[in-house]
Amino acid sequence: MGADVRVVTLQDVADRVGVSRATASQALTGKGRISAATRQRVHAAAAELDYSVNLIARGLRTARSGAVGLCVPDQTLSFRYYMDVAFGAVERAQESGMLVTLLPPAFAGPGIIEQLDGFLMIDPVDGDPLVQRLLAGRKPVVSGENPPAGDREPWATVFGDHEAGMRLLLDHVWEHGSRRPAVMLPDPAMAWGREMAAGYAAWCAEKGIETRRMLGWFDTTMDEVRREMDELFAQSDHPDAVICAPEGIAIVAVEAIRGAGLVPGRDVLVASYVESDALSVTQPTITTLDLHPREMGRRCMDELIRALDGAEPGRRVEVPIDLIVRESTSAR
Structure with a gap:
């Protein structure tokens, strides 16, 4: 029988960098007022030690699953914009040790939604039963673009003008x-x-x-x-x-x-x-x-993380829109 393999802990990461365990945790989850240099050193040490967040243990401590849902309109997954939004959201979630579950309408069956901690809905469609169900629930919902009129307001809205x-x-x-x-x-x-x-x-x-x-x-x-x-x-x-x-x-x-x-x-x-x-x-x-879709995804996930950390609702966050001029309009 081979020797037991020791599991790398958060304390190991903290010791490698020379910071407290709390500082290492905040650096890995994107929380706290920590310098960019310290945050980078902690992430580098975690990578060197092959440290990964124990989501099961975290869930037991926080009564959360460690996973959130991403809802996009039907028939949009082949469009680059929505893939970029999803990648931005997933990147930000990974920085906080969270998992993202895609929830197109066909996969939002009974039992799935109840297991998730919160939701991002991107370009919510008027009258979409899934959108209505998420907004009517008790879990925090962040809307990427303004939500349908008449439904309950989301916890936060990230939008372009x-x-x-x-x-x-x-x-x-x-x-x-x-x-x-x-x-x-x-x-x-x-x-x-x-x-x-x-x-x-x-x-x-x-x-x-x-x-x-x-x-x-x-x-x-x-x-x-x-x-x-x-x-x-x-x-x-x-x-x-x-x-x-x-x-x-x-x-x-x-x-x-x-x-x-x-x-x-x-x-x-x-x-x-x-x-x-x-x-x-x-x-x-x-x-x-x-339209800065990756930034849209990251900022939506930022707001959902703030919601799960107990911050107040009602924020509206604008994502910039920039013009890219090419030949099709500049020949005259």
């Missing part, structure tokens, strides 16, 4: 000569879709121009988008700019513009509201917004 984001793109194409911008927007059942539409309508009213709005949902096929785009650019008074969401639709718009005998980036400016990997390599490269 999508009216301002839409105006940022519209002002940009206006400055490059557009006077007839059209938009393809997501279904208004989610807050960011409503906010984008409100920003577009208000901007057009201020400029004294007609709104030209199409709807695109996550389950809208690319063939359906292409048919709608083809009809739009076949008109004699076709738009001279188009801003597209959800993710990936801008590439279809480029193809439709070419199909109409027009030049994307010259005859029709093109912008995507959401960044994706293809936008920086397609021809022309496509102007977009950086």
Whole structure:
């Protein structure tokens, strides 16, 4: 029989760095007022010693499972934005020794929700039974983007200002000569879709121009988008700019513009509201917004950790939105 393998403890990590056990614990869980240098040294020592948090023991001490749920809209897991949000949330959770369980609607069966300590819901959809169930429960819920109206308020909300984001793109194409911008927007059942539409309508009213709005949902096929785009650019008074969401639709718009005998980036400016990997390599490269999805995920998890630590509810945390200018809007 081999010799017993000694389990590395938190005290071992603390001794390696020369700090107290409490300081080592706070450094590993992201709590306390600890310098970045000390926090980094503790994490380095934990890695060297192959130390991992004993989630079962922690759960017995705190009456928690050490796991939280992440709820995203159905049919979104193939989109880069939602994967980046999930990665940001998981990274932050790992820093605090927590596990994250994905809760798409099909997997939120009886018994799963009750075992989790709290929840993140990203882009909650109006009328979603799972969203309603989470908000009606006793566990803390953090909403990534504004929650549906009429439901109970979440413990905290992390959001982007999508009216301002839409105006940022519209002002940009206006400055490059557009006077007839059209938009393809997501279904208004989610807050960011409503906010984008409100920003577009208000901007057009201020400029004294007609709104030209199409709807695109996550389950809208690319063939359906292409048919709608083809009809739009076949008109004699076709738009001279188009801003597209959800993710990936801008590439279809480029193809439709070419199909109409027009030049994307010259005859029709093109912008995507959401960044994706293809936008920086397609021809022309496509102007977009950086919605900072990983930061969205991290800040949502930050708020949930604060909730589990007993902080007061009601916080609203804004994630910045930045313009990325590329060839599709800068040729004029």
